[in-house]
Amino acid sequence: MADFVTAPELRLSRRALLAGGQPISALMAQALENPDLISLAAGFVDNETLPVDVVSEVLRELNSDPQEARRALQYGTTAGLPRLRAALLSRLRHQSDSTASIDQVVITAGSNQLLHLVAETLLDPGDVVLCAAPTYFVFLGTLANVHARARSVATDEHGMIPKALEQEFRRFENRGELGRIKAIYLVPYFDNPSSITMPLDRIAAIVEAAQRWSTQTRIHVICDEAYRDLRYAGEDVPSARTVDPDGETVVVAGTFSKSFSPGIRVGWGVLPPHLVDPVLDQKGNIDFGSPNLNQYLMASVLEGGLLDPHIARLRTNYRKKLTAMLAAADEHLAPIAGVRWQRPTGGLYVWARLPEGMETSTERELFKRAVDEGVLYVPGEYCYAPEGVAVEKNTMRLSFGVQSCPRINEGIQALANAICAVGASGG
Amino acid sequence: MADFVTAPELRLSRRALLAGGQPISALMAQALENPDLISLAAGFVDNETLPVDVVSEVLRELNSDPQEARRALQYGTTAGLPRLRAALLSRLRHQSDSTASIDQVVITAGSNQLLHLVAETLLDPGDVVLCAAPTYFVFLGTLANVHARARSVATDEHGMIPKALEQEFRRFENRGELGRIKAIYLVPYFDNPSSITMPLDRIAAIVEAAQRWSTQTRIHVICDEAYRDLRYAGEDVPSARTVDPDGETVVVAGTFSKSFSPGIRVGWGVLPPHLVDPVLDQKGNIDFGSPNLNQYLMASVLEGGLLDPHIARLRTNYRKKLTAMLAAADEHLAPIAGVRWQRPTGGLYVWARLPEGMETSTERELFKRAVDEGVLYVPGEYCYAPEGVAVEKNTMRLSFGVQSCPRINEGIQALANAICAVGASGG
Numbered sequence: 001m002a003d004f005v006t007a008p009e010l011r012l013s014r015r016a017l018l019a020g021g022q023p024i025s026a027l028m029a030q031a032l033e034n035p036d037l038i039s040l041a042a043g044f045v046d047n048e049t050l051p052v053d054v055v056s057e058v059l060r061e062l063n064s065d066p067q068e069a070r071r072a073l074q075y076g077t078t079a080g081l082p083r084l085r086a087a088l089l090s091r092l093r094h095q096s097d098s099t100a101s102i103d104q105v106v107i108t109a110g111s112n113q114l115l116h117l118v119a120e121t122l123l124d125p126g127d128v129v130l131c132a133a134p135t136y137f138v139f140l141g142t143l144a145n146v147h148a149r150a151r152s153v154a155t156d157e158h159g160m161i162p163k164a165l166e167q168e169f170r171r172f173e174n175r176g177e178l179g180r181i182k183a184i185y186l187v188p189y190f191d192n193p194s195s196i197t198m199p200l201d202r203i204a205a206i207v208e209a210a211q212r213w214s215t216q217t218r219i220h221v222i223c224d225e226a227y228r229d230l231r232y233a234g235e236d237v238p239s240a241r242t243v244d245p246d247g248e249t250v251v252v253a254g255t256f257s258k259s260f261s262p263g264i265r266v267g268w269g270v271l272p273p274h275l276v277d278p279v280l281d282q283k284g285n286i287d288f289g290s291p292n293l294n295q296y297l298m299a300s301v302l303e304g305g306l307l308d309p310h311i312a313r314l315r316t317n318y319r320k321k322l323t324a325m326l327a328a329a330d331e332h333l334a335p336i337a338g339v340r341w342q343r344p345t346g347g348l349y350v351w352a353r354l355p356e357g358m359e360t361s362t363e364r365e366l367f368k369r370a371v372d373e374g375v376l377y378v379p380g381e382y383c384y385a386p387e388g389v390a391v392e393k394n395t396m397r398l399s400f401g402v403q404s405c406p407r408i409n410e411g412i413q414a415l416a417n418a419i420c421a422v423g424a425s426g427g
Numbered sequence: 428m429a430d431f432v433t434a435p436e437l438r439l440s441r442r443a444l445l446a447g448g449q450p451i452s453a454l455m456a457q458a459l460e461n462p463d464l465i466s467l468a469a470g471f472v473d474n475e476t477l478p479v480d481v482v483s484e485v486l487r488e489l490n491s492d493p494q495e496a497r498r499a500l501q502y503g504t505t506a507g508l509p510r511l512r513a514a515l516l517s518r519l520r521h522q523s524d525s526t527a528s529i530d531q532v533v534i535t536a537g538s539n540q541l542l543h544l545v546a547e548t549l550l551d552p553g554d555v556v557l558c559a560a561p562t563y564f565v566f567l568g569t570l571a572n573v574h575a576r577a578r579s580v581a582t583d584e585h586g587m588i589p590k591a592l593e594q595e596f597r598r599f600e601n602r603g604e605l606g607r608i609k610a611i612y613l614v615p616y617f618d619n620p621s622s623i624t625m626p627l628d629r630i631a632a633i634v635e636a637a638q639r640w641s642t643q644t645r646i647h648v649i650c651d652e653a654y655r656d657l658r659y660a661g662e663d664v665p666s667a668r669t670v671d672p673d674g675e676t677v678v679v680a681g682t683f684s685k686s687f688s689p690g691i692r693v694g695w696g697v698l699p700p701h702l703v704d705p706v707l708d709q710k711g712n713i714d715f716g717s718p719n720l721n722q723y724l725m726a727s728v729l730e731g732g733l734l735d736p737h738i739a740r741l742r743t744n745y746r747k748k749l750t751a752m753l754a755a756a757d758e759h760l761a762p763i764a765g766v767r768w769q770r771p772t773g774g775l776y777v778w779a780r781l782p783e784g785m786e787t788s789t790e791r792e793l794f795k796r797a798v799d800e801g802v803l804y805v806p807g808e809y810c811y812a813p814e815g816v817a818v819e820k821n822t823m824r825l826s827f828g829v830q831s832c833p834r835i836n837e838g839i840q841a842l843a844n845a846i847c848a849v850g851a852s853g854g
Contacts, residue, residue: 008641011609012705013573016548019708025505050500055720056490063483073477073690078452109536109714116713121443138715145712146440182438214435263500263719278439281446285572286543286713287536288565292690293482294718 019145026362031376038411040398041376043192043348047402049317050261051310058300072296078284079276080107080268081295087302088268092254095228096238097270099247106269106279109290110262111226111255113283114269116142118183118222118251121278123148127182129222130168132160134351134383134395136192136224139185149180150385159198160186162205168388169213179216183251188240190227190347193383193397197237197346204243211249220272222251229259229311231346232319241270248272256298258348259311266290266298318348324405325350325398328412336419341398348401351380354419359393366422373414373421446572451564451805453789458803465838467825468803470619470775474829476744477688478737485727499723505711506703507534507695508722514729515695519681522655523665524697526674533696533706536717537689538653538682540710541696543569545610545649545678548705550575554609556649557595559587561778561810561822563619563651566612576607577812586625587613589632595815596640606643610678615667617654617774620810620824624664624773631670638676647699649678656686656738658773659746668697675699683725685775686738693717693725745775751832752777752825755839763846768825775828778807781846786820793849800841 031039063069079085085105092100108114123129125147131140133152143150154164165184172178184206188198203223210219223240244250255267271279283289301307326343329350333339338355360366360379370377380395398415400408451468458466490496506512512532519527535541550556552574558567560579570577581591592611599605611633615625630650637646650667671677682694698706710716728734753770756777760766765782787793787806797804807822825842827835 008638008645009643010701011549011606011644013547013549013551013554015551016705016709019705019712025711028504044502047497047501050497052490052493052496052500055500056486056496059483059486059490063479063486066479069479069483070474070477071690073479073482073688074474075471075684075689077455109718113714120440122438122440124440124442127440138712142712145709179438211435216436217438218435257502261500261720262502263498263723265714265718265720274437278443278446282443282572284452285446285565285569287540287692291536291692291718291721293688293692293721296690 015145015147018147027376027378030371034371037371037374037376038403038407038414039376040400040403040408040411040415041378042402043399044402045258045262045348046317046321049314050263054301054306054310055261055297058297058304058306062296062300068296072293074292076289076292076295078280078289080105080290081292081299084295084299084302087299091302091307092239092270095236097241100241100270104247104271104273104276106271106276106283107290107295108267108269108283109287110257110265111224111253111267112138114253114267115139115222115224117279117282118269118275119143119146119148120282121275122182122220126180128172128180130165130181130184131385132186132191132194133385133389134193134380134392135185135385136187137382139224140385149387152385152388154389155194155196157196158202159188159191159196160184160206162202162209165206165209169209178213181213181219182217183220183222184210185222185224186240187224187226189225189237190230190344192227192347193349193378193380194351195342195344195347195349200237200243203240207240207243207249218248220251221249222253225252225254226258227347228254230314230318230348232315232322233345248274251275259314260298260301260307264294264297266294318401321400321403321405321408324408325400325412328409332413332416333419336416336423339419348399350398350400352396352398353392354394354396355423356394358419358422360396361393365425366418369418369421370415373418375411375414375418377415442572442574445574451809454803454805457798461798463801464798464803465801465830465834465841466803467827467830467835467838467842468805469829470826471829472685472689472775473744473748476741477690481728481733481737482688482724485724485731485733489723489727495723499720501719503716503719503722505707505716507532507717508719508726511722511726511729514726518729518734519666519697522663524668527668527697531674531698531700531703533698533703533710534717534722535694535696535710536714537684537692538651538680538694539565541680541694542566542649542651544706544709545696545702546570546573546575547709548702549609549647553607555599555607557592557608557611558812559613559618559621560812560816561620561807562612562812563614564809566651567812576814579812579815581816582621582623584623585629586615586618586623587611587633589629589636592633592636596636605640608640608646609644610647610649611637612649612651613667614651614653616652616664617657617771619654619774620776620805620807621778622769622771622774622776627664627670630667634667634670634676645675647678648676649680652679652681653685654774655681657741657745657775659742659749660772675701678702686741687725687728687734691721691724693721745828748827748830748832748835751835752827752839755836759840759843760846763843763850766846775826777825777827779823779825780819781821781823782850783821785846785849787823788820792852793845796845796848797842800845802838802841802845804842
């Protein structure tokens, strides 16, 4: 038909050229191709704990009221189902956050969509987001996609270090670039991948710094609370919103994907009032509202008081798995010189450091050995922003959420074998 | 805490500043505030036809198999559930499209997310998309959001006119801007708002022109097939993919939102192979896959042969409503000089033209009169791209999907009253 045209040039958008795949995709593909591999890589939740009975009962009840069921199958609003937003707000208030209004609550396709919408709303190419080192690699992909600059700030056992943050601000001010810093990204509860939970005074210091340095443009603190409910010991920490009294600095992202079901994929944001309309404008242009059925389902789960009992079951389950992973590490990894790891009290991950110089990248010896031994992990280097603190290439993220306790033990043993083999070979 | 900082300046992204709300939002709000208004504005589907029984039965069956139910509540893949993509592909093949492979099928949150992802993948600021005049206003919002230039091309009763398209290409070539045209956007079946269905030879001419003018960059033809299944008379037209033998020009967007349920919000794309990875990269950065539960649900609906009987029921229902609207128009609008409208054979809309000079905008007399008379419509001017063919300000979109037949008749009568009143006042 158009045979005189020879292969017209495909010109993708700059954004598409910048995207690149999520690095984890290749790992997932590897896990799928080798079903015998023990994947300590995927951040999936435990299949066995997925709330089939609760979902089944709630859907049965929803469908027994044809009028209500029809509403669930119809379009909703861009901001989300008012019933769900009210139930969610009441839960957040009960936890710690007493000041948000329902207008600040927006329902999204998981917390990730909220992070994406906020990135779109705040960031122009070249704008800077300060992150912990290490940080959530999917969000790094989102930032790269909008051509923002992610820059990592030094972290201790309580998360991002205020003094290091202060130095960053000063560095940007000295270069006349302070106005490019648009946000600080934190995962205050059981950070992915480090599993660090930030004490409230640490969060408060960071929020205060964001406000104090907002001389050229308002600097938001984006708090990703995806893992907040997955606590297996100790007391909940109040939300960052409690140290932001006027509510104009902190953006909260949350989700039921980890605490209930990722297949339902309902997340939310609690936004400063000035961001609500801009974020909804973005969402209006993308999907004008998340699927209504899923929102009706989650509203009924919350209103029926079914979430917290489920979370209690989850905690019992994950506590055992975490214990199994730490016990396996004590048994198999502790004897290897230079291997260290966190002992988290929640979340889904153990963050481990190997001897200096033993790189964990998929291109290196260790990764291949680990696969040969039958285990998969996430190389830690994916979790560092391209700028800022140096990447620690001898780190890895180990997930305990998916595998059974015996498989966790086997996986850690396989990993220890791989580390020893590489160590012995001087790799 | 930071009281020495006086109101730091909020700097939104350029994209956020360009977004603006969807114009329809204000109309929706008006409808919600005045529940007695007969809204012929919203493009919702008929509440009464929503498939409560089918959904209820499929979910009951899904939940009766705990292993399968758990899979539905777990994360899926970015491209979507293979079972659903296979079932969908088999349906598309049955309809007309025999050449696509499963790798080209991507599941999205409605067809809108697919349109958004393709826009992100192809368009840089200033790039041009050629649209029909009028065209789907939500997509115009998406294009404005990525700062692309939407430009409308003249349309006759068969849709976009190839000769007019040719002139556009030549105009851009003469200005040295041909390389900025990245896509042509068509709604080939029961276009929103015009309800025009394009004959295949018209589509073929446009696909051929896109290929022939792809000398500087590949020009895609994005075919939004959202309304394809809502046909109340005549035969289905083969998909645009059938006139794109190498499959490298046409992008198809589809959805079950209109043919089954918008609250489940499962849509899809059939992409040229070279766009699959770039589109999935975008989706990976936004939500890494649409909700799995909804995909399992739709897979079972398709595999169980439950979609087509539902569509048959839908057609019977909408056919009556369309007939009611056309009868009401014949009764109440025909006597008014200068009022004309389409007689569609499918879709959800009747597109009407009023006497020259009688503007339908929400700022004008007619709109206020119509609201006083108790009826709401979508002003046609929202449906024109900002460049190209002149906006016809005396047009409106009337939806027959939501209201009952008597309410449709009442609504058209109210509209006729408003038109007469404004005509009499010389407005």
